[in-house]
Amino acid sequence: MDRIKALRIIENRAAPNCRRVRIFLAEKGIEIPYDQIDIMAGDHFKTEYREKVGTYRVPVLELSDGSFLTESIAICRFFEMENPEIPLFGRTQLEVSLVEMWQRRMEFELLWPIAFVLRHGNPKMTVLEDQCEAWSVANRPRVLVGLETLNKQLTHNQFIVGPNFSVADITAIVAVNFLRTIRVEIPEHLEFLLNWKATVSQRSSIGA
Ligand SMILES: N[C@@H](CCC(=O)N[C@@H](CS)C(=O)NCC(=O)O)C(=O)O
Numbered sequence: 005m006d007r008i009k010a011l012r013i014i015e016n017r018a019a020p021n022c023r024r025v026r027i028f029l030a031e032k033g034i035e036i037p038y039d040q041i042d043i044m045a046g047d048h049f050k051t052e053y054r055e056k057v058g059t060y061r062v063p064v065l066e067l068s069d070g071s072f073l074t075e076s077i078a079i080c081r082f083f084e085m086e087n088p089e090i091p092l093f094g095r096t097q098l099e100v101s102l103v104e105m106w107q108r109r110m111e112f113e114l115l116w117p118i119a120f121v122l123r124h125g126n127p128k129m130t131v132l133e134d135q136c137e138a139w140s141v142a143n144r145p146r147v148l149v150g151l152e153t154l155n156k157q158l159t160h161n162q163f164i165v166g167p168n169f170s171v172a173d174i175t176a177i178v179a180v181n182f183l184r185t186i187r188v189e190i191p192e193h194l195e196f197l198l199n200w201k202a203t204v205s206q207r208s209s210i211g212a
Contacts, residue, residue, distance in 0.1 A: 012066050015038055024175060025080060030209035030211075031174075043132065064079075092174070107172040118183060118188075124137060124143075125186070151197060154194075169204075
């Protein structure tokens with residue numbers, strides 16, 4: 005049976021989840037065509053797109069068997085299996101588990117709260133969201149708790165899970181860069197987080 009190949013990624017360049025996949029692929033040196041979809045114009049809500057990919061979200065990976073893979077981390081895993089040389093999901097039993105744990109915690113405790121503040125609080129986001137202002141307000145303090153958590157984890161670690169850069173760092177740096185959309189700066193006392201941000205930002209993949 006022919007090996008299933010990755011054909012192209014459908015994404016939106018400004019969207020943070022798409023950025024996670026771009027950084028992941030840049031870390032691995034994988035090149036693939038990217039097709040843009042204008043989510044602020046609502047093009048992803050169109051029936052043709054939804055029926056084709058099975059959801060109204062981006063990013064999406066189109067495969068050679070005619071199927072479409074969604075969810076950023078599922079897409080990253082597809083490429084990790086194909087290109088395992090630079091492991092970004094961990095190496096040992098414990099490291100793989102810790103990367104999984106921190107990747108999810110960076111989603112739930114940082115990226116999603118930032119997204120909720122933005123999507124439910126910014127009038128421009130009514131295109132994408134049935135807004136609930138109280139949910140935006142409720143998530144603002146959670147963002148700061150998430151930043152404190154990350155800073156604490158970095159107190160004794162070069163990267164989030166020890167000496168190796170991983171997909172957990174990718175989710176975290178995308179979240180930290182996304183802070184600008186809700187006009188939040190990293191508090192000065194979170195020095196381990198600030199140092200980690202400066203180090204990670206120097207990687208060439210971060211510009212992807
Ligand atoms: N859990 C999904 C989240 C995907 C997601 O929410 N993508 C956003 C862009 S960052 C999107 O498609 N937004 C369109 C919308 O909400 O209508 C993943 O990791 O890929």
